[in-house]
Amino acid sequence: MAMAVSICRSSRDRALGQCFHCFPCLSDPARRSSLGLKVVLVMLHFIYAAILFLFDSDLVDKTKKAPWYTALYLLLLFVTLVQYFITSGSSPGYVIDVMRASNETNVIYRKSSVASKQSASSKTGSLDAMEEGFQSGRNFQGSTSASWTKLVMDLYPPGTSIRTCICSYCNVEQPPRTKHCHDCDKCVLQFDHHCVWLGTCIGQGNHCRFWWYICEESALCLWTATLYITYLKGNISRAWWKDAVMILLLITLSIFIIFLLLLLLFHSYLVMTNQTTYELVRRRRIPYLRGVPERVYPFSRGVCRNLYDFCCAGSSIYSLEPLPSAEELEEKLRPHTCLDVLTCRCC
Numbered sequence: 237m238a239m240a241v242s243i244c245r246s247s248r249d250r251a252l253g254q255c256f257h258c259f260p261c262l263s264d265p266a267r268r269s270s271l272g273l274k275v276v277l278v279m280l281h282f283i284y285a286a287i288l289f290l291f292d293s294d295l296v297d298k299t300k301k302a303p304w305y306t307a308l309y310l311l312l313l314f315v316t317l318v319q320y321f322i323t324s325g326s327s328p329g330y331v332i333d334v335m336r337a338s339n340e341t342n343v344i345y346r347k348s349s350v351a352s353k354q355s356a357s358s359k360t361g362s363l364d365a366m367e368e369g370f371q372s373g374r375n376f377q378g379s380t381s382a383s384w385t386k387l388v389m390d391l392y393p394p395g396t397s398i399r400t401c402i403c404s405y406c407n408v409e410q411p412p413r414t415k416h417c418h419d420c421d422k423c424v425l426q427f428d429h430h431c432v433w434l435g436t437c438i439g440q441g442n443h444c445r446f447w448w449y450i451c452e453e454s455a456l457c458l459w460t461a462t463l464y465i466t467y468l469k470g471n472i473s474r475a476w477w478k479d480a481v482m483i484l485l486l487i488t489l490s491i492f493i494i495f496l497l498l499l500l501l502f503h504s505y506l507v508m509t510n511q512t513t514y515e516l517v518r519r520r521r522i523p524y525l526r527g528v529p530e531r532v533y534p535f536s537r538g539v540c541r542n543l544y545d546f547c548c549a550g551s552s553i554y555s556l557e558p559l560p561s562a563e564e565l566e567e568k569l570r571p572h573t574c575l576d577v578l579t580c581r582c583c
């Protein structure tokens with residue numbers, strides 16, 4: 237009996253090893269659970285749509301008469317799922333990627349300057365200039381790390397200690413509004429939260445995509461709920477078990493709709509005030525927000541400018557925001573007057 241159990245275990249381990257070898261993502265428990273949640277979410281979309289078309293014969297007849305209606309619904313379903321996978325696969329803006337891109341830009345600039353010096357030295361025959369260029373080429377690695385440190389420290393007020401800006405997990409200098417995500421094990425620019433349904437962090441790089449996803453998901457759920465209610469109004473007394481299934485799914489869908497609409501309104505407020513969920517919830521624990529009054533949004537540039545930066549300027553993922561000075565905070569603390577409204581200071 238014990239031998240049979242050991243044989244079963246060894247065959248199971250061998251099968252799991254072959255599966256992990258073919259699909260490396262399944263070997264990580266975190267990625268495996270994230271993949272499972274994605275499969276569940278996609279299956280929920282198809283289940284709600286399939287049951288609707290299986291039970292509602294009136295919708296099938298309407299599709300034959302006006303196919304554009306069903307085509308628009310299926311198009312919204314397809315676009316929502318595509319947006320989901322795009323958001324899930326996009327980078328939130330990791331600090332290590334920002335630092336690498338900054339260092340590569342600095343190396344290219346320094347190499348071009350060294351090349352220009354060498355070309356000038358070849359024309360003039362200056363040996364000292366060539367030796368200087370060779371020495372600067374050897375110091376690329378040290379200079380790039382120093383340039384990133386200087387870039388980050390310039391974003392903080394003068395006199396800030398570099399020790400307060402270094403992440404204790406990544407050991408890299410964190411720009412303002414950066415937080416280390418323990419799920420991703422990386423520092424994220426403008427960290428908002430870690431979404432378990434997407435399997436990734438929401439940060440500066442994908443916050444706009446996330447907003448559009450929950451907007452499309454909300455529209456899809458509202459449309460699906462409308463179709464379910466239309467079915468129940470016309471077929472409430474035909475087959476009780478169909479009605480029970482539809483009512484149960486509609487109740488669950490209503491909970492999803494309430495959650496999505498609240499989430500959409502909440503993130504719309506964050507966008508208009510240029511905040512993140514982490515900054516709003518942990519405001520008193522974040523060092524650069526402790527001395528800022530509650531009604532002051534230190535990074536806000538007005539509603540219109542915030543919306544433009546969020547929607548239209550989202551391609552520049554690696555934009556670093558400096559901390560506002562004391563004068564800027566005092567200006568934001570000043571209450572708005574009628575003249576400010578006329579001059580669009582609040583926008």
